[in-house]
Amino acid sequence: MQQMTTSQPARAKIGAARAVIQCLKLEGVEFIFGVPGGQTLSIMDALYDEPGIRFITTRDERAAAHMADAYGRLTGKPGVCLATTGPGATNLITAVGGAHRDSSPVVVITCNNRRRHIGQDDNQDADHITLFRQFTKLSRFVPDSEGIPQAVREAFRVATTGNPGPVLLDFARDAVEGGEIAFEPIEPQNYRFNERPVAPEASIAAAAQALAAARKPVLWLGRGAIIARAGEAALKLAELLGAPIVTSFNGISAVPGDHDLCFGPRSRFGTKVSKHLLQDSDCILVVGNSMNAASTSRWTLPLTRNIAQVDLDPAIVGRNYPVAVGVIGDAADALRRLAAALQGKVSANAAARADWLAQARRLREDWRKDVFAPAYATSRPIKPQWVMQTLGAAIDANTVIVADAGNPGVWTHMLPIKTPGAYMKPVGYGNMAFGLPAAIAAKLAGPRKDVIAVVGDGSLGMSMGDMETAVREKAPFTLIVMNDMAYGNIKQEELHFHGQRYIGVDFGDVDYAGIAKCMGGDGEKVANPGDLADAIARGKASGRFYLIDVRIDGSENVWKDPI
Structure with a gap:
């Protein structure tokens, strides 16, 4: 208090x-x-x-x-x-x-x-x-x-x-x-009091009963779980149940992305794994997640009616999908109390849940083989998947990832974010030009953090002037530009939905690394996939604003399901 x-x-x-x-x-x-x-x-x-x-x-x-x-x-x-x-x-x-x-x-x-x-x-x-x-x-x-x-x-x-x-x-x-x-x-x-209300005991008991009876439970975490700092409580509950965790795009980093029970985000561009888990689950615990259009492919994702939804705002619960149990209150508190209520009551379907989790792990392994194909290590232009695989290997617990709107931000769902809250992306509004200024603020807010921004050349073109701001304000970070010389996401829509009738989406060739240098920073172009890891290492070690212009394969389609 x-x-x-x-x-x-x-x-x-x-x-x-x-x-x-x-x-x-x-x-x-x-x-x-x-x-x-x-x-x-x-x-x-x-x-x-x-x-x-x-x-x-x-x-x-x-x-x-x-x-x-x-x-x-x-x-x-x-x-x-x-x-x-x-x-x-x-x-x-x-x-x-x-x-x-x-x-x-x-x-x-x-x-x-x-x-x-x-x-x-x-x-x-x-x-x-x-x-x-x-x-x-x-x-x-x-x-x-x-x-x-x-x-x-x-x-x-x-x-x-x-x-x-x-x-x-x-x-x-x-x-x-x-x-x-x-x-x-x-x-x-x-004059202001930020204590978060706690859920009534009856709703906790009802949600616990639904989870105890489940054979295929899933925890689905949104941004509300990050705001409530509910990640640790979510992991403990998932470990007790043997349940996989899926996030929304806004929920990325609610729990560490490399945890064995984390199976990635679900959105319009979600993974096959998360989509399968949500569609086949017989009980979904939704936490701080409105199940909005982005998370459900505009509400076409078929879900069980056996949903327990935890949210601070009663207006959110049941808004987009009908739920069996509404739990109104602080997410972290609710998850801790659910775990306590389930102690000694989860053995009935333990074998079924173990099979369910094993199936999820197999699906995840197959997905990883698909998106991290060995051929990408030598493909030119560089595959977006290779950018994510290489960047993922450079992430540690001190890294903050800032993703912009568009294709580059979508690809970042593949990154294993290590620390709760160490990822941000403009999801609900999809507002471009976020990445560069947001990374400056991230570095100012956490000077000892290793900040890496991932942006497209489209978004960068809308925000390029603030490269000078990063230099002037002594906010060193690494900016990775996934450069396909186009508004790539929209170009892919024109490919798939308008018969390759491309209009208004292509750019000229711009030397973004050169512009960064002109503004007082540093940078380099990367065209060979084998050079990317060293470039990222140089950027992190430079102590300066450092731009890496990565020429990517713009034909690699973010709209297809395997991502």
Whole structure:
């Protein structure tokens, strides 16, 4: 339980913009990601006097929101991004939408025009509240200086309670440029409480009964399991049952990917193994996973009706598939209590479950032989599967993998992520240009982590300017560009669904490693599969932003089932 402080905080008169910064400081904010503008300058000026908060200037506002999203995912604390009115704010929206769909805590700060001018055709006029409402848990306009402290506290409370997500604070320019206000430095533990509710005992008992009777149980973990830090409890329950674990794409890294009971993710691009396990299971324990379109091939995946679904949000349970048992509460707590309830009660179908698990292991071994074919070691252009096999061998417990949208991100499901929470990808919104800025934020959030980003040349083209940000902010990491000189995912759709009538998907030949060097980083091109491992090792050891341009076989199809 959080402890409240009971002493009366001292009131002081401070400027309105300084009140914004002081509220952020009390929340432990380390970074503000953004692009300054005329309407934000009072906040920037107040930040000048606060050395404890570092402003990270990005080359585009979208990158700032991606960085805030990544910071929120990795730390569990809201990332903060800042933009000016109109085009500054609208440039944030795509990335804020990604944070919303993937339940990432973000506080978005925009500064609008002066209150009396909003809606009067002032320069860069925009209704930020309407624009952001569908992509945030809360969008709030702050018209006056006195409302600033309460508004900032509410933003952090809403962003972090329940299922986390982004919140917009839109300050009128004259609110943050206003005179002094009375300010109380209230600690966060006195205005927000993040204890997660526990599930009723009756639902735990019902779920335990269903699992005890199962012959083919499966645990299906989503991002909610990562947020709840439920991986250890999930493994203990799976070991007790002898049950395989499958994840959603957003659930990758809920448990270590190289654990014997982990059988990979299921999504539209899921593995044959995970698809088989879910379709054939007679009891699925769904944890922090909404079973959305991406996880179920748009709800065409046939599943048993014997589903027990664990989620913090009752609105999620049973939303996309009917369930036999709903368990509303914290995932880690629920899994621990399920394991306790099942002690001494799992012997009845032990032989059947052992056969089920053995079958799953055989399927996984066959799948590995398929996707890691020996011929890939010499194939040119380089096969995407070889990139993943080589990168997988370089991953250790200190590695954070940042995957972008598109084909490269899909291929990363093959990587054996070793550490819970050490993987992120824009899944729900599929927003491109995530990888490069997210990797910068990952390195800033965890300077001792070995950060490796995997992006396509399509996404990189949308975010390339922030190579300079990585160099300027001394955020060294390795960026692997899977270069097929195309919007590869869409090109493959044109191949399969439109008779190879290619239009609008091909690029020219770009020297991405050369661009990285021009911006102060380093890099190299790799065309020979045998050279890739050494290139990755050089990138990791360089202590710099290091780009590896890998010329891949774009015809290797991510849409086919064997991946």
